Amino acid sequence: MIAAEEQVRRAALPLRGEGDLDPLLERVGEARFVLLGEASHGTHEFYAWRAAITRRLVLEKGFSLVTVEGDWPDCHRVNCSVTGAPGAPEDPAEVLAGFGRWPTWMWANTDVVELTRWLRSHNDTLPADARVGFHGLDVYSLMDSLRSVVAYLREHEPGHVDAALEALRCFEPHGEDVQRYAEATRLAPSSCEGPVVELLARLRSGTDGTGHERDARFDAEQNALVAAGAEAYYRAVVRGGAQAWNVRDRHMADTLDRLVAHRGPGAKAVVWEHNTHIGDARFTDMARDGMVNVGQLVRERHGEDDVVLVGFGSHGGTVVAARAWDGPSQVLPLPPAHPGSVEDLLHHSGIDPAALFVFPTAGELPRWLTGIREHRAVGVVYQPELDPTHNYVPTVLGRRYDAFCWFDRTRALTPLHGEPPAAGPGHGEDDTWPWGQ
Incomplete structure (x- = not known):
């Protein structure tokens, strides 16, 4: 043997x-x-x-998406930089240095700077619809995501802004402290799940559009999904057990599937x-x-x-x-x-x-x-x-x-x-x- x-x-x-x-x-x-x-x-x-x-994988196998265990809003700003979106910083390091949610070192580090700069250089040689994206899969950014949805609706669909503001206001009594909010739901039956789910339903009722408009709507809908997932996650955390972990990992797997579907046939992640x-x-x-x-x-x-x-x-x-x-x-x-x-x-x-x-x-x-x-x-x-x-x-x-x-x-x-x-x-x-x- x-x-x-x-x-x-x-x-x-x-x-x-x-x-x-x-x-x-x-x-x-x-x-x-x-x-x-x-x-x-x-x-x-x-x-x-x-x-x-x-x-x-990008150069030899045609992979078109880099997805990470990071927040959607922060990584979306990195994505705008590496894909050369109008108005985005040319150097992704500028965006990464602004990552503010602890633990910042997970993505704001020199190794990620090197990769994202390489992605930017590589993408500069490609047409806009073939550039490699950089996206966050995680579920934590509840308040940042809600604010991003409000900003999108104010610009594109002002008729739905009230629904987004209602979801934001629901968390105000807790000082926007989502952990304090989650603790409160354990003691009382009320929660912010309803307003967040209603916001998501309104976004999903819209049309996709094309090109940049389609991408902007996808970003807004994903932020609403993050808010819904985060609200469920934080409530599950205070109850203990495996449910919180499962909510988070299912959300990340779902986000991965959504990104591949959004990118279209042949997408690899x-x-x-x-x-x-x-x-x-x-x-x-x-x-x-x-x-x-x-x-x-x-x-x-x-x-x-x-x-x-x-x-x-x-x-x-x-x-x-x-x-x-x-x-x-x-x-x-x-x-x-x-x-x-x-x-x-x-x-x-x-x-x-x-x-x-x-x-x-x-x-x-x-x-x-x-x-x-x-x-x-x-x-x-x-x-x-x-x-x-x-x-x-x-x-x-x-x-x-x-x-x-x-x-x-x-x-x-x-x-x-x-x-x-x-x-x-x-x-x-x-x-x-x-x-x-």
Whole structure:
């Protein structure tokens, strides 16, 4: 019987430059969805290699959408910049530096600047209707999204402005603090669900239009969907259990489907999210707790032949995170992985410091890919001293992902700004899921 370490050594492929991604591109083939994970939200290597994969998918496979675990309104402003929309900043770094909702470093960092500048340069060579978009899938931006809908309706459909203002006014008694609002709904039966759903219905009753008008309406409708999803999410958070997670991940999967449908036939999407979102939940202990995630939903909706899930991991190094909610970003140590974990196995297998694994699509998987091992997951809140007991997800690696990128030692990414700016209206909507993933 071949030992697990030897099985790892036989499967490991070198990962030293973008040319070493050829086996992964072959695995992608004609798939329309490639989901790229990360084991933390603050690791340079994860961002840099996701960017390398994304560039090759755009250039060689015709991918037309880059979608991320970010807020819709903020990422829409990035999209306007990278696609050269009239009036948008030419340099996406200008937009990214303005990201104000904590944790800002997730997208306001030098690695994302490099990717978005590349997208802008690439898009400048393409006709407007063929440019690669950059979009946020997440659900948190309730108040920002409502204000965006009001602005759209005032300009395009003034007859529906009252419905949008009614939805906004519903949150005023809570000081636009959506967490305080959610706590109040637990104590009283009234909620703002009705006004938000009514607003969405009014937007959906309109016509799509064409060209820029069609895109503007899509943006407004998506903001209304975010508001509806966020209202449901925050109410679910205060009730506890898996429902809040499921509301959020279903919203992200639905948004991905809407973007692909809006883009039209032949659209292909790259997704950047944490491993806990893109690695199929059915092959972790999340399933036992009644949780679904984006990777599972996309596989179920589009079939495994059309979807490639790529996980990421590392053994030690440094990472950007915060020790508490709304705390300042810090460079924190990433201690050596827990004994018996996926990361511990790879570290002790004697493979290259960076390696690529593309899992077999036919035949029997080797045992190291079918057994259950703990797999590290670091959120935006991280306390290294608690790492062995708080940051691992039991995982069947060869079914949770289709491929895996390994970096034995990683370093913290570089944020565009350190301390988050002072919160203004609409920026009190923190990532409230306990793990921050």
